Amino acid sequence: MSIKIRPAERINNLPRYLFAEIDKKIKVAAEKGIDVIKLGIGDPDQPTPDYIIKKAMEEVQLPRNHTYPPDEGLAEFKLAVANYYKQRHNVELDPQKEVCVLLGSKEGIAHISACFVNPGDINLVPDPGYPVYSIGTMFAGGEVVSMPLLAENDFLPNLSAIDLKVAERAKLMFLNYPNNPTGAEASPEFFARVSEFARKHNIIVCHDQAYSEIAYDGYKPISFLEVPEAKDVCIEFGSLSKTFNMTGWRIGYAVGRAEIIEVLSRYKTNIDSGTFKAIQYAGAEAFNNSAREGFQAQLSAMYQERRDVAVAALQEMGINVRAPKATFYIWAPIPAGFASSADFVGHILEETGVVVTPGRGFGAYGEGYFRIALTVDAKRMQEAMDRIKKALANR
Numbered sequence: 001m002s003i004k005i006r007p008a009e010r011i012n013n014l015p016r017y018l019f020a021e022i023d024k025k026i027k028v029a030a031e032k033g034i035d036v037i038k039l040g041i042g043d044p045d046q047p048t049p050d051y052i053i054k055k056a057m058e059e060v061q062l063p064r065n066h067t068y069p070p071d072e073g074l075a076e077f078k079l080a081v082a083n084y085y086k087q088r089h090n091v092e093l094d095p096q097k098e099v100c101v102l103l104g105s106k107e108g109i110a111h112i113s114a115c116f117v118n119p120g121d122i123n124l125v126p127d128p129g130y131p132v133y134s135i136g137t138m139f140a141g142g143e144v145v146s147m148p149l150l151a152e153n154d155f156l157p158n159l160s161a162i163d164l165k166v167a168e169r170a171k172l173m174f175l176n177y178p179n180n181p182t183g184a185e186a187s188p189e190f191f192a193r194v195s196e197f198a199r200k201h202n203i204i205v206c207h208d209q210a211y212s213e214i215a216y217d218g219y220k221p222i223s224f225l226e227v228p229e230a231k232d233v234c235i236e237f238g239s240l241s242k243t244f245n246m247t248g249w250r251i252g253y254a255v256g257r258a259e260i261i262e263v264l265s266r267y268k269t270n271i272d273s274g275t276f277k278a279i280q281y282a283g284a285e286a287f288n289n290s291a292r293e294g295f296q297a298q299l300s301a302m303y304q305e306r307r308d309v310a311v312a313a314l315q316e317m318g319i320n321v322r323a324p325k326a327t328f329y330i331w332a333p334i335p336a337g338f339a340s341s342a343d344f345v346g347h348i349l350e351e352t353g354v355v356v357t358p359g360r361g362f363g364a365y366g367e368g369y370f371r372i373a374l375t376v377d378a379k380r381m382q383e384a385m386d387r388i389k390k391a392l393a394n395r
């Protein structure tokens with residue numbers, strides 16, 4: 001006789017991951033023979049650059065790399081991250097104490113709440129936002145209090161709208177600029193205000209910087225750590241996934257105040273055994289030789305061409321959309337006549353085979369919007385836009 005499977009309460013409350021759900025719909029459409037254009041998940045369509053692959057292949061062959069990686073992370077990778085911060089952001093980091101290697105930034109973001117949040121504590125979470133901020137909070141028994149990101153505030157949270165009692169109970173504040181899903185950017189003045197707020201209320205700022213290297217029109221995204229004294233209150237998460245087309249490699253990092261990094265590292269050494277050494281060497285190579293290869297500039301130029309195609313087409317359809325200065329996402333209001341973002345996205349998939357993400361998937365304040373990921377070339381993007389335009393005209 002088989003036993004009764006009784007998942008924990010936290011699992012009973014756990015939705016399926018937004019992009020896993022979308023993947024299921026793509027599979028169904030593809031099985032029906034529909035030519036699907038995937039503008040859903042932010043997964044780069046281009047390969048990892050050759051210079052990184054070459055380094056990984058050399059390192060994979062070395063038996064010294066086949067053993068457990070060092071608990072504290074590979075010194076060469078942590079040094080490469082620290083050097084990147086110095087060169088790119090003029091921020092000094094101690095590679096030993098202020099850098100932690102992650103199995104992708106998603107992993108660190110998911111686990112940071114377990115490190116600092118007791119049941120009943122509050123985390124301040126942007127809405128719309130990357131779903132993992134809330135999921136990690138929930139796993140730790142914490143309470144999510146949303147910080148609405150509204151168009152009228154340029155998709156920045158309004159700090160003065162945060163209830164003082166909430167601020168006193170808050171342990172972590174998640175932020176993410178350049179922002180997923182809205183494509184918004186943050187100014188040094190805004191980060192300085194956040195830093196002051198966090199110091200006043202004893203809150204750790206968890207800044208997700210996954211899109212810092214994809215930017216347009218001469219804009220250079222800043223690190224939260226560029227703000228004077230920000231390191232005192234901050235852990236910043238970075239990823240090689242979008243920066244170097246390495247989503248499948250699962251490597252990222254966290255940097256910031258040594259005591260915060262120490263807690264996350266201690267937690268992680270108890271539950272995972274680190275990233276394969278060959279991948280950490282390849283990650284170090286990615287940073288060390290990115291300027292020589294001119295990779296970042298090429299990447300942004302490629303996405304900019306796609307962005308321009310999509311924005312022009314959406315505007316032509318009468319959709320009031322702003323061209324983002326960074327990220328590879330376009331955040332657009334759903335056209336009139338649709339009951340919800342899910343209704344619009346479902347209609348578009350059915351009628352055109354184009355997959356976009358419903359804004360509601362990123363939180364209640366995402367309702368009324370949809371997100372386009374710039375993950376197909378300009379020609380295919382034009383094709384996607386033509387199909388949407390036709391579907392809307394025939395409605």
Ligand code: MLT
Binds near residue numbers: 041043180
């Ligand atoms: C996104 O599309 O928002 C992200 O790429 C999803 C992820 O990183 O899991």
